[in-house]
Amino acid sequence: MSRLYVILVLFIIFILEGVALDLLPTRLVLSKLVFVPHWVLMFLILQALFFEKKGSYYTVIYAAVIGLLIDVVYIEILGIHMFTYALIVYLVLEAKGIVLENFAVTIILGVLAVGLADIFIYFIYLVIGIGTVSWPYYFIYRIVPTIVANIIFLLMLYPLAAHFLVKWRDRNAESF
Amino acid sequence: MGFFNRRRLFIFLISFILFVTLIGLSLNSRDNLSKPEQAIKDTVGWSQQLIHTPISSISNFFLNIKDFKRTFEENKELKEKLASYEGVDFEIEKLKDDNEQLRQTLEKTDENVMDYHPIQATVISRSPERWLEQVTINRGEKHGVKENMAVITAEGMVGKISTTSKHTSTVQLLTGFDQFNRISATIYHGEGKETIGLVEEYDKEEDVLLFRIIDDSSERVKEDDLVLSSGMGGVFPTGLVIGKVKEVVPDQYGLTSMALIKPVANTNDINHVIVVDRSLETTDEQGDEAS
Numbered sequence: 001m002s003r004l005y006v007i008l009v010l011f012i013i014f015i016l017e018g019v020a021l022d023l024l025p026t027r028l029v030l031s032k033l034v035f036v037p038h039w040v041l042m043f044l045i046l047q048a049l050f051f052e053k054k055g056s057y058y059t060v061i062y063a064a065v066i067g068l069l070i071d072v073v074y075i076e077i078l079g080i081h082m083f084t085y086a087l088i089v090y091l092v093l094e095a096k097g098i099v100l101e102n103f104a105v106t107i108i109l110g111v112l113a114v115g116l117a118d119i120f121i122y123f124i125y126l127v128i129g130i131g132t133v134s135w136p137y138y139f140i141y142r143i144v145p146t147i148v149a150n151i152i153f154l155l156m157l158y159p160l161a162a163h164f165l166v167k168w169r170d171r172n173a174e175s176f
Numbered sequence: 177m178g179f180f181n182r183r184r185l186f187i188f189l190i191s192f193i194l195f196v197t198l199i200g201l202s203l204n205s206r207d208n209l210s211k212p213e214q215a216i217k218d219t220v221g222w223s224q225q226l227i228h229t230p231i232s233s234i235s236n237f238f239l240n241i242k243d244f245k246r247t248f249e250e251n252k253e254l255k256e257k258l259a260s261y262e263g264v265d266f267e268i269e270k271l272k273d274d275n276e277q278l279r280q281t282l283e284k285t286d287e288n289v290m291d292y293h294p295i296q297a298t299v300i301s302r303s304p305e306r307w308l309e310q311v312t313i314n315r316g317e318k319h320g321v322k323e324n325m326a327v328i329t330a331e332g333m334v335g336k337i338s339t340t341s342k343h344t345s346t347v348q349l350l351t352g353f354d355q356f357n358r359i360s361a362t363i364y365h366g367e368g369k370e371t372i373g374l375v376e377e378y379d380k381e382e383d384v385l386l387f388r389i390i391d392d393s394s395e396r397v398k399e400d401d402l403v404l405s406s407g408m409g410g411v412f413p414t415g416l417v418i419g420k421v422k423e424v425v426p427d428q429y430g431l432t433s434m435a436l437i438k439p440v441a442n443t444n445d446i447n448h449v450i451v452v453d454r455s456l457e458t459t460d461e462q463g464d465e466a467s
Contacts, residue, residue, distance in 0.1 A: 011223075012227075015220070015223055015224055015227050015301075016227065017304040018224055018228075018300070018301025018302060018303075018304065018312070019224075019227060019228050019231050019232070019301060019302070020302075020304055021302050021444070022228075022231055022232055022235050022302075023231065023235070032383070034306050035306075036304060036305060036306055037304045038304075069216070069220070070304075072213050072216050072217065073216065073217055073220045073301075073312075074301075074303040074304060074305060074310070075303065075305055075308065075310075076202065076209070076213075076308075076310070076338075076339060076346065077199060077202045077203060078198040078199065078201070078202040079194075079195045079196075079198030079199045079202070080199065082195070082198070083191065083192075083195040086191070121305070122307075124199070125307050128199065128203060130307055130308065130354065132354075132377075132380060133380050133381055134381070137381050142306075
């Protein structure tokens with residue numbers, strides 16, 4: 001049952017990504033800085049850390065499915081987000097076994113995940129010939145604002161999501 | 177254990193192959209989306225509309241407050257402009273009449289390339305990935321939207337339709353144009369003088385469109401000259417405003433010159449757009465029936 005809640009939240013965040021630019025102040029949107037919302041990935045990380053039971057890899061499947069949905073609806077080149085998000089979530093789940101679960105670690109993992117995901121996606125675009133900006137330009141105007149914006153989103157989501165996800169996980173465990 | 181566990185490596189390789197195939201398939205110049213993709217887009221489009229309506233009304237509310245503060249100055253400016261428009265209005269009316277009469281004497285009754293049928297649409301979402309610069313609008317095949325139609329706002333051209341489904345369609349914005357989306361365009365110098373060329377792609381680092389000047393008259397091109405679609409590509413009608421010339425530079429081989437063009441329409445803040453249906457084919461059919 002609580003899995004349904006998680007799916008619903010994921011879907012709502014996925015829809016919200018499409019209006020993300022409307023939510024930002026106009027002055028920021030018009031500047032040269034580019035903010036790419038990876039909100040779905042942020043929630044997937046929280047899900048991997050707080051909802052996933054030890055040793056299982058269900059979140060990777062969630063990541064692949066919602067990634068495919070993003071590709072179909074927003075990108076129209078299938079596979080990019082599907083593969084990237086699944087890979088990143090897999091790495092986060094691997095890291096989960098090594099590190100402690102607390103606030104600081106979550107933020108650090110968030111920064112690393114967004115950075116890696118965005119660079120990976122840029123690399124794919126570069127290979128298929130769509131991304132045409134140079135690497136230094138990319139690092140200054142895209143990756144830094146993107147990481148900052150997504151971490152702000154993660155900070156806003158953290159208290160709520162951590163609370164509910166743990167609750168849902170425990171209820172899930174009881175029902176089995 | 178770890179990453180090089182055999183089973184895991186196997187799954188990883190399989191998914192990598194799947195990933196490459198998927199990208200290859202979807203890049204392989206498809207004409208339009210497959211049926212399941214269209215179905216997903218329509219379903220998601222419906223829920224996007226549900227969320228977009230309240231959010232855009234809230235953000236519009238704040239914009240309105242900002243607009244109120246500027247109203248006084250704007251009003252003054254507009255009144256000055258209005259005075260000069262009255263004369264122009266009269267002139268246009270006269271020219272239209274003239275044109276109509278001349279066409280009749282020539283027995284040229286087919287539709288003008290400047291004519292088009294507008295389809296009003298609302299933007300319901302924007303691709304979060306900023307490489308491709310796409311927006312989704314709430315009009316699709318059911319409403320007569322077809323691929324490659326031009327999309328404009330009140331300010332000027334913003335893009336073209338890249339794919340359609342039943343109830344929604346995707347617009348490729350000018351800011352995401354690459355070498356596969358060229359527009360045949362002209363630079364208008366005033367007094368009937370024009371320079372022909374192609375709008376080739378968008379330079380993301382400089383925020384300008386690259387315009388390749390085809391006939392060798394680059395010395396005539398001045399700053400702030402208007403760039404209009406020429407209608408010669410057969411896709412877009414004539415006279416859609418694309419942008420203004422910012423600078424003229426030689427191209428990378430030094431053989432021809434490129435004009436750097438600043439788009440007039442702001443593609444970052446669009447809510448309502450008009451899809452331009454240049455229905456030339458339908459008029460051809462009508463002509464056949466008549467004869």
